[in-house]
Amino acid sequence: MEGREEDVRVGANKFSERQAIGTAAQSQDRDYQEPPPAPLFEPAELSSWSFYRAGIAEFMATFLFLYISILTVMGVVKSNTKCSTVGIQGIAWAFGGMIFILVYCTAGISGGHINPAVTFGLLLARKLSLTRALFYMVMQCLGAICGAGVVKGFKKGLYENNGGGANVVAPGYTKGDGLGAEIVGTFILVYTVFSATDAKRSARDSHVPVLAPLPIGFAVFLVHLATIPITGTGINPARSLGAAIIYDKSHAWNDHWIFWVGPFIGAALAAMYQQIVIRAIPFKSRP
Template sequence: MEGKEEDVRLGANRFAEKQPLGTAAQSQDKDYIEPPSAPLFESGELCSWSFYRAGIAEFMATFLFLYITVLTVMGVAKSDSKCSTVGIQGIAWAFGGMIFALVYCTAGISGGHINPAVTFGLLLARKLSLTRAVFYMVMQCLGAICGAGVVKGFQKSQYEILGGGANFVAHGYTKGSGLGAEIVGTFVLVYTVFSATDAKRSARDSHVPILAPLPIGFAVFLVHLATIPITGTGINPARSLGAAIIFNKDRGWDDHWIFWVGPFIGAALAALYHQVVIRAIPFKK
């Protein structure tokens, strides 16, 4: 019996490096070191394969994102009856679900941005260098253009008739309403990204990094539910640019500036809020 009791005691403490989750983890004191800010320019990245690998991951993720989501939008737009398609809720689920899946797939390679506004917000918070941020944005835009282009290649005539998934301010709403919707929607998304990936929470609650793609995708879903009737929901300049370029009609470029200015302002506000509130919370009680 003594030997068995010893085995049980050792077994219970065998994996001492494992930390408790949730509130149990909050009650323990842990060492926490604030990660250093990324340099503004880092020329050494240009000689690293991981830098280009991350860019390729951003390109592929944004390509798949546009491919699935614009196809979903086209399926709803060509239906005479909302009951025969997934409807607005389905469009929102397509956008949110794809972000959830793609962030999960690419987070370990590039960080899973898939959105120039997210990249811009993280740049302002000094989470990545300007070199990497510009490269990410270029690859995201190229991926979005290619993704929308493949959708148009499948159904060219229907794509042009149904609007190509391009973003524009809906009839009955002002440009100010559209801009405000994009600012607040992007703030919700980028704020969620900062909260879900905060290093302090990662150190305190070990389950947070694992669950990070879920709240990010869910935030995208909720924002789409709220703002699809207003702007079609941009909150992602690459998504709006890709659809506008491939659609290539006056309607696709109407008020296009809103879908760059709005998300960038929203991302900047979220980065400011992160610096003032989230990082200001002391880790140890």
């Protein structure tokens, strides 16, 4: 740790940063370097094995995410009383815990998105190219479909009789309620992703590698606790699509648009908030 502190001290003034006049950070220097914006199109990626390896990692992570989370949901809904199962808290832990594990496992390969809304938010922030973003989204959706399909294969009767883990707006709530819950829930998730992977935070906390996946998984857990009674909690279009396709009942499609529109709006708002307000990117000038 002493050597690291010395490195930080020596490098403290290497990269100056000037922000809008009047901000508290006006006179602060930094010991990290902001990565350059990703190009919108990067055709060279298509000839790189690392590009396809990252897509496969997204597929496998989303597959495992749906497999564990939907199986947990099925275990809860089949029970006569919630007290005899893990209940809503257990479902929330299954979703949040799997995201924590899978982000930890895949962050070094694909970035650990496991969610088209996260990918969309990072695309808007120029953290990855459109080519890679579209590829990730396709692989995430395919992984979700396969994960839900395996659950149905194991427990077909239970799956078909208990909603299949499909996201719908619960009775007593309007479509507007469901849309709002998905927007705010996804905003919380994507804002946490931006904060946990911020270049400045990464430089400071690089000696504790679990610090990025942990808050992301915990954000998913908390959002599920809050919104499972409203929509079953989507905040992930791939998760909602996979369950809807495999369950394939009409009511699973009635509100399905909410679980794409809501997360994409929430992700866009989080990207704007992070880039414009928190990081003040449009107001920074280059030395």
